[in-house]
Amino acid sequence: MDAAGPAEDPAKLRAALLRAMPMSRMLDYGMDHGDAVHLAGAAVSEPWHEVATRLAEAQSTRAAAAADRGDVETAVACHRRATACLVFAQMAFNSDHPAKRALYVRLTRAYQAAAELDTELHVERLSIPFLQSHCTAWFVSRSGARPGPAVVVVGGQSGWGPAFHRQAEALARRGLSAVLFEAPGQGDTRMAGGLHLDASVDRAFSAALDSVRTRTGYDGRFGVWGNSFGGLLAARAAVHDSRFGACCVNGANARPEPLPFRTAREQSQALLGVDTDAEAAAVFRTLWLDPAVDRMSAAMLVLHGGNDPLVRLDQQKVFLDLSAHHTLRVWDDGEHTVYNHSAERTEFVCDWFRAQLRRG
Structure with a gap:
């Protein structure tokens, strides 16, 4: 949600931000527990993005001091925690407000700083030519090892690229590689590359x-x-490119419509580069999948949280019918994208990808 105007109730604004960014999501994206507690409990009079930015700056200061001492491992960890703080700082703005753009640049620099020091993981920024511009991605693999089968990891309307570092690290530990992809409409691809989401994705x-x-x-x-x-x-990508041999869908609707929440509406419009719900709905319809005509050769894994307030199980089951080889995993108390079981979820998915991609 964009910064509150003078007439907006700060308490209501903070409640909306916490619904979109609960502590479970902060921890899933790599924030330190103490930082997450501090951000979630900050006074409503303190702007969300300012609190999150101060936390990032404290982590960056720790990183610099650790690097000066030669404690490289600590420096890398602090830079990545700073990145996570900045992920949540920029999420205070749904449209491409100048402050959001500036925070995203800082986020990218923090993630790059960690990459430059990391001796265990190779993390490389990619600029992928597409249409008249480029898509940004981060390639992650074990340092010194021949890259294994790659898994492209993509977020949604507000979490992008470096937000999924923990998933990339878990894949790399299993001998796979990861591509943290910012698709058209997302992250640096949108804010620097000028690309918005449409059916060309x-x-x-x-x-x-x-x-x-x-x-x-x-x-x-x-x-x-x-x-x-x-x-x-992800499902569309696997339908349209047979090089994808395994696809995981975590908390999505196969036939999305604009949601009746201000945060979701603003994020959708920014993602698509449109100004109204009607325009957003028209673009969304071009992205719908129908098992009667859309099929993939890839194996399909669908994850669902029983307490997901945004996506129902029946909306997710549509994805199962896109593939003859499908698996459904449900966490009965799971939140949206199963934030509250993030370790088990990530381990389960990474093990599944290893099994699928190492076959043959």
Whole structure:
């Protein structure tokens, strides 16, 4: 939600921000527990993005001091915690407010700072040519190892790229590689590259595979893992490119419509580059999937949280019918994208991708 105007109730604004960004999500994206408690409990009179930015600055200061001492591991960890704080700082703005753009630049620099010091993971920023511009992505693999089968990881309307570092790290520990992909309408691809989401998004995922194949020489099967709205994008990618051998959808609707919440409406319009709900609905309809005509050769894994307030199980089950080889995993008390079981969820999905992509 964009910064409150003078007539907006600060308490209502803070409640809306906490609904969109609960502590479970902060921890899932890599914030320190103490930072998450501080941000969630900050006085409503303190602007959300300012509190989150101060937390990031404190982590960056710790990172610099650790690097000066030669404690590289601590420096890397602090830079990544700073990145997570900035992920939530920029989420205070749904449209591309100048403050959001500036915070996203800082977020990217913090993630890059960690990459430059990390001796265990190779983290490389990619600029993937697409249409008249480019898509930003981060390639993550074990340092010194030949990159294994790659899984493209994509977020939704507000969580992008570096927000999913923990998933990338878990994949790398299993001998796989990860591509933290910012699709058209997301992150740096939108704010710096000027690309918004439309039905051409399938080709953007194919361009990402082309880029990874050129970089690594790997020419086997790929995976794709979509979180929240990104689950729909992941499924579309697997339908339209047979190089994807495994697809995970985590908390998505196969036939989205504009949601009746201000935060979701503003995020959708920014994602799509439109100004009204009617325009957003028209673009969304071009992205719908129908098992009667849309099929994939990839294995499909669908994750659902029983307490997801945004996506119903019946809306997710549509994805199962896109593939002859499908699995459904439900956490009865799971939140949206199963934030509150993030460790088990990530381990389960990464093990599944390893099993699928190492076959044959």
